[in-house]
Amino acid sequence: MQALRHYLLAVQFFTRIPVTGRLATWVGYSPAMLRASSAHFPGVGWLVAAMAVGSYAALWLGLGGAGFAPLAAAVGCTIATVLVTGGFHEDGLADVADGLGGAYQPERALEIMKDSRIGAFGAMALVLALLAKVALLAQLGHLGLSSALAALAGGHVLSRLWPLVIVRAL
Template sequence: MKPLLRLPQALRHYLLAVQFFTRLPVTGRLADWVGYSPAMLRASAAHFPGVGWLVGGVAVAVYGLLHAALGGGLAPAHAGTPLVWLVAAVGCTVATVVATGGFHEDGLADVADGLGGSAQRERALEIMKDSRVGAFGAMALVLALLAKVALLALLGRHGLAPTLLLLWTGHVVSRGWPLLLIRCLPHVGDTATSKSKPLADRIALPALGAAAAWCALPLALVAWALGALTLAACLAASAVAAAAMGRWFARRLQGFTGDCLGATQQVCEIAFYLGAAIALAPRAL
């Protein structure tokens, strides 16, 4: 009975994560039932990959609908033209930006502006708090979106079903890696105003276990449908990206901010698709 009794509280934490990190409607009486407290937001961190289930679902739906509307088929041999894959990739990327309000993309731009704009730690943190987007942030956003769209279009050549599975799994797994930053690094943002301050306490191991549980099914499906090599390549690429981001933040900021978490999600998502594209690339005999 105890797990069943805990289910409503876990559902509240999950819905709070959805409310905090997306624009998907958790409002009205539902929002009143969910409630809010810093402790609840801290507990919701375990469900960040679960938010990826929803956002990835939106991406999958839009990619699939556009692919079908433009005449693409299911099999690689009938998957349509590269332009079909490109339009579907752009459409699903726009859909995820709308679904999240560009939350993670904003973090990436702020991090690029701060760490690109100053070698001094305090000045970099000050720049990151500025809502305006500078040259480094604009370049980072353009390059990140181009990389994401290009990789998703490239994956389309392998058929619709593998692409949709990788798209969904990339959104889920990329939301798990930032939790390791919370676990390993101190929070260095403005504690008085930072929205991520409730996440500053290092995440507990049971919460990391819950986050891993959210990732288990998507990863198992990738291994089953596309093979262990593809799974290993995706995980290795995204793990290297997460480690590089963590090392960068530790060296430059001596910790993380909420923007760092968003930037890490974006970079790890792109790296996941890159690993898949490399693993699935045809090899010359």
Template sequence: MCEPSGNFVRHYLLAVQFFTRIPVTGRLAAWVGFSPAMLRASAAHFPGVGWLAAIWACGVAAVCSTLWGHLPYGPLLAAVLSTVATVWLTGAFHEDGLADVADGLGGSADRTRALDIMKDSRIGAYGAIALVLALLTKVALLALLGAHSLSALLAALGAGHVWSRWCPLVLVHTLPHVGDTATSKSKPLADQMSKAALAVALLWCFVPLALAVVAQGALFTGAGVVCALLALVWMRRLLQRRIRGFTGDGLGATQQLCEIAFYLGAALTVSSLAA
């Protein structure tokens, strides 16, 4: 079922306010409004927030390529700065979730203790290692794509940021929320997502994926999508087995792993073509 246009815009802006640093304040915030029901509805627009991250990342990568693409380390610089740009835009929201999940699941085999560790704002050894390795892997894959062509880099960034933000919503649809709802980052997602909301979220992915197909082909895009789905399946099984549900940190970790997996799938196709 489609949302009325006014509600659609309000829910989208609420998602932007919740998941990014972009200011939605003053009269605009007053017009958007707020309610727990609106906050839950805004989750369907999580991939739409990925559009903003994708546009921002692609813009930075394109500028870097224009200025320094002729240099030996131009693709690496574009990869680093586009990653820095998106981390700034989102306030490291998802990276923080990845670190917390690594600390919690790595720090204790006991479910209750693992959940308590995830709530701790301090980062531990497992979290630091996971965060460093994830960022290094992401930058390396983007640099590889950029070395192949700017088109490959932009296609991966555009589709990867959006598709990786749809994947965690599958967890919301299929798993119970197990965090402290009163204080959790995933408070708006404490209720399971409906199929209609999941479909709305999926619609946000159509244009970026179609553009990636046009720019780099179906194999490039399909490999990225499949690898991200495999990462999603792995994360779902892990969270179900270890904590019997999802938390906000688990959603952030899933987004990060699915984004990296998308880049991996895309990079495997350009590497095979270049061989």
């Protein structure tokens, strides 16, 4: 049961999927529990991947898989994943880009990263990252539906597994 509590805490932290009311009370929260829930980050990746794969496949198949179908599917699944995660990673990218692009001193960079407002470097990083993601997913969709779905599933899971590997190694 503890593993389920940790998984639900990871879902609550990294997505907008509601874990509220009595369920949230049962799950509980503490900094120690949040650290323990890190083992379940790849599981959250599978959940987000299911949303991405489902939306991409539905749009790709619904539009016939030819012409602009891969592009529409890439845009649709990107919107779906941003909605399900609340733009968690996109927000982090914008903060890092603003901090690293807007300051030379480490203290000032950290101060900029904590600021909730988005700056020019953050906006540029977001636009370029989202354009690259959509373009690459559309290109994979032109190669075939299975290529795009494999990239989506692998990307969402591996991007949540890799930090655990790094933490373990360091």
